[in-house]
Amino acid sequence: MKTVNKIAVITSGGDAPGMNACIRSVVRTAINEGLTIFGISGGYKGLVEGELIPLSRRSVSNIIQKGGTFLKTSRSESFYHKSGRRRAADTLKEWDIDGTIVIGGDGSFHGAHAISVEFGVKVIGIPATIDNDIYGTDITIGYDTAIGTALDLIDKIRDTAASHDRLFIVEVMGRQSGFIALEVGICGGAEEILVPETKVTMEDLGKMVKTWSRAGKTSSLVVVAEGDELGNAHSIAQAMKEKYNIDSHVCVLGHTQRGGSPTATDRLLASRLGYYAVIALKDGKSDIMVGWQNNSITYIPLLETWEKKKPLDAELMKIYRILST
Numbered sequence: 001m002k003t004v005n006k007i008a009v010i011t012s013g014g015d016a017p018g019m020n021a022c023i024r025s026v027v028r029t030a031i032n033e034g035l036t037i038f039g040i041s042g043g044y045k046g047l048v049e050g051e052l053i054p055l056s057r058r059s060v061s062n063i064i065q066k067g068g069t070f071l072k073t074s075r076s077e078s079f080y081h082k083s084g085r086r087r088a089a090d091t092l093k094e095w096d097i098d099g100t101i102v103i104g105g106d107g108s109f110h111g112a113h114a115i116s117v118e119f120g121v122k123v124i125g126i127p128a129t130i131d132n133d134i135y136g137t138d139i140t141i142g143y144d145t146a147i148g149t150a151l152d153l154i155d156k157i158r159d160t161a162a163s164h165d166r167l168f169i170v171e172v173m174g175r176q177s178g179f180i181a182l183e184v185g186i187c188g189g190a191e192e193i194l195v196p197e198t199k200v201t202m203e204d205l206g207k208m209v210k211t212w213s214r215a216g217k218t219s220s221l222v223v224v225a226e227g228d229e230l231g232n233a234h235s236i237a238q239a240m241k242e243k244y245n246i247d248s249h250v251c252v253l254g255h256t257q258r259g260g261s262p263t264a265t266d267r268l269l270a271s272r273l274g275y276y277a278v279i280a281l282k283d284g285k286s287d288i289m290v291g292w293q294n295n296s297i298t299y300i301p302l303l304e305t306w307e308k309k310k311p312l313d314a315e316l317m318k319i320y321r322i323l324s325t
């Protein structure tokens with residue numbers, strides 16, 4: 001087994017609060033282990049273009065509390081092609097890098113797995129996405145902060161909805177998954193939660209809205225994940241007006257959910273996973289993700305992290321229906 005001396009760290013895909021805390025953990029653990037550590041600037045695009053910067057303990061001072069990623073991130077078009085990935089692998093070879101830690105979501109893991117299989121690059125993934133939709137870890141870096149942010153905004157919407165006796169449709173992030181919608185929906189007391197994992201028709205929704213007013217509710221809240229099959233908040237509101245003459249107001253929380261200072265939970269998770277990722281690389285592991293399940297560290301093949309689907313909590317789906325009526 002080749003000794004690991006020089007490693008690199010990259011943030012890729014959509015940013016998530018806690019990425020900075022994770023970079024800090026990777027950098028300081030690496031230095032503690034006697035390794036030289038480089039940061040790749042600008043995600044996979046930076047890797048393709050050779051944007052590497054040496055990092056020291058002081059390079060990561062005063063970032064643990066900051067949202068975003070100081071290394072910057074991107075969704076790189078060139079990385080979707082083998083030629084781009086070859087250039088990335090060449091960059092790592094030129095800089096004599098023995099292993100790379102990729103902090104990101106499933107798109108980033110696809111890329112990491114590809115350069116590992118195609119060019120023998122040693123990679124370890126750390127799950128960081130506000131969507132929480134990665135198999136093999138109970139929670140991803142950024143999720144806890146994002147649901148806190150979304151809930152704070154939903155509480156504010158509730159105040160105005162109640163004052164005006166209005167129905168609000170609130171759209172949260174989640175292109176393919178409803179983790180954010182389900183948890184902020186239940187915590188925010190939503191009457192209905194629309195997620196890509198379950199099918200609700202416009203007819204169902206129309207009927208439900210009418211039962212809420214019959215049950216004496218004067219204001220109500222529907223939380224919808226942006227990727228729901230019924231549509232986004234605007235199209236749902238339009239369809240409800242056209243089909244059932246139901247008036248509603250729309251609020252799209254959008255990218256506010258991606259920013260902000262990470263919560264203690266996210267900083268703790270980021271610190272833990274960063275540490276274990278470096279140790280895994282030093283131990284010769286590759287093409288795996290370090291995750292956190294049942295309060296302990298897990299090592300999952302990268303391929304499994306998207307080939308297996310992390311399910312929504314079925315119990316929670318049942319509970320919210322009982323509580324919301």
Ligand code: F6P
Pocket residue numbers: 014105129130131173174175226258
């Ligand atoms: O992957 C996280 C995520 O926040 C998704 O929920 C959302 O659809 C997407 O990123 C939007 O990302 P961007 O605007 O950066 O393309």
